[in-house]
Amino acid sequence: MQTALVQESALSFRAVSKRFGSRMAVDRLDLEVGRGEVFGFLGPNGAGKTTTMRMALGLIKPTSGCVEVLGRDVQLEGRRVLPHVGPLVETPALYPHLSGRTNLRIFGAELGRVSAARIESLLELTALDERQDDRVSSYSLGMRQRLGLAVALLHDPELLILDEPANGLDPAGIREIRALLRQLRDQGKTVFLSSHVLGEVGRVCDRVAILRQGALVYSGRVDALLSEAGYFEVKVAEVDSALAWIREQAWGRSARLDKDGTIVSPSPSGRGRELNSTLSAAGFIPDAIGPRQRDLEAVFLELTEGRP
Ligand SMILES: Nc1ncnc2c1ncn2[C@@H]1O[C@H](COP(=O)(O)OP(=O)(O)OP(=O)(O)O)[C@@H](O)[C@H]1O
Ligand SMILES: [Mg+2]
Incomplete structure (x- = not known):
């Protein structure tokens, strides 16, 4: 029974806390994200969203509690499980003087075995196909953000952890990201995405969690909240x-x-x-x-x- 439950969940936080000095950035967080869900993680600036995502990606260690990614403790089995996760935390580190396509090739080569066809389809998915040969330095913020998402998707991860993918974008850019998230959901991916704007994720996510000063103040369906x-x-x-x-x-x-x-x-x-x-x-x-x-x-x- 326990095993079946774990397999259904793509991401689970169990009593996870993170303390920086005397500040509790994340305070006993319990949260479960099911496979195939697009789950919104909300909170105002400083609420602890990035800290939580960094713990889920094994970049920092919880002070206490544990994070399970695809059914495995990320602290103990990160190497095994993180290759199945696509991260986008903060602005993606792209090569500005190279084209979008070359960027994908380089990041793909780092991962090994990413086919030209895969790169092609990602350029299409992120609507960058027409600008693929232009230098990234000539891209708009929205295009860079979408290229960052394409990088996160290169290895066809099951779970995407996206920290404010629509940050700084105008309404058209936000709409493009939303369309992309819907496509990912249709492909059966699990997406855990943060935002400080509820309206932005309310339209793509069925469920959301809301964080305030590191503590969960709501977790459940968007329609029930409204x-x-x-x-x-x-x-x-x-x-x-x-x-x-x-x-x-x-x-x-x-x-x-x-x-x-x-x-x-x-x-x-x-x-x-x-x-x-x-x-x-x-x-x-x-x-x-x-x-x-x-x-x-x-x-x-x-x-x-x-x-x-
Ligand atoms: N490396 C660090 N050292 C000390 N304090 C930190 C560190 N990282 C985060 N914090 C603190 O932890 C709290 C949560 O920060 P975090 O970046 O996780 O919030 P956030 O929800 O992502 O905010 P934003 O919407 O501004 O991105 C803040 O008070 C922040 O100052
Ligand atoms: Mg943040």
Whole structure:
């Protein structure tokens, strides 16, 4: 049973802590990333994301606890397991005076046995095929970032550990990275990626973990984080009188007005259709009713900016 569980998980942190002097950069982190998942690792600056990823890549040693990569303790069996991992931590060290393709050839030669066809397909995957013969120094930040990803993918790793792959990119660049991540997911890769912008990973990741000052403050599905169970958003012309009426009802005492003039209300039965018919019967015909969705950035700030 235990073995089966371990094999399902691509990356697991078990009570992992990292202390730098008196500062706890990572504080008893427990986290499990399943195979084939695109998992978002979030937190504001200094939360401990890079430190965590460096531990997963065997670059630094946890003060306590252990990190298992593809079912093996990375401290004990790093040599065996790290060849199956594609890292992108901080800006990739590329040769600026050489072309994108030559960079891939050189990094490929270091790994040994990376075919020309593989390089070709990676240039295509990262949408660099048209600029492959240009010097990297002439590339935009987004193109460099994508080339860095191509380098991380050279040896066809099962697991990708990507530290802020969209850092510093404009919306178009972020969209390109997102498209690339979706393709990797479709290929069945496991991706563990960090970001300090929830909106950026919310669209590609099913699950996220949120770190604050080294400690986990949330781990779970993005939709669960965003939905406010049992509440609906109601657009109606007569906002004030409709809200007053709802609040007079036994089921509606907790209804409130959102910043943008939307009513946030429970339903008499817990279902949106009853809320719709009840309001209509009372003479307040809703223009729209939908499940309450909380704002991504507001949720993130709430979780990460509270007092420690
Ligand atoms: N080598 C080090 N020596 C001392 N302190 C360190 C070291 N590396 C990281 N830290 C500290 O550990 C904490 C976490 O840093 P880390 O770089 O992991 O955060 P991060 O979440 O990646 O932040 P960012 O979003 O800015 O990249 C910070 O307080 C940082 O100053
Ligand atoms: Mg970092």
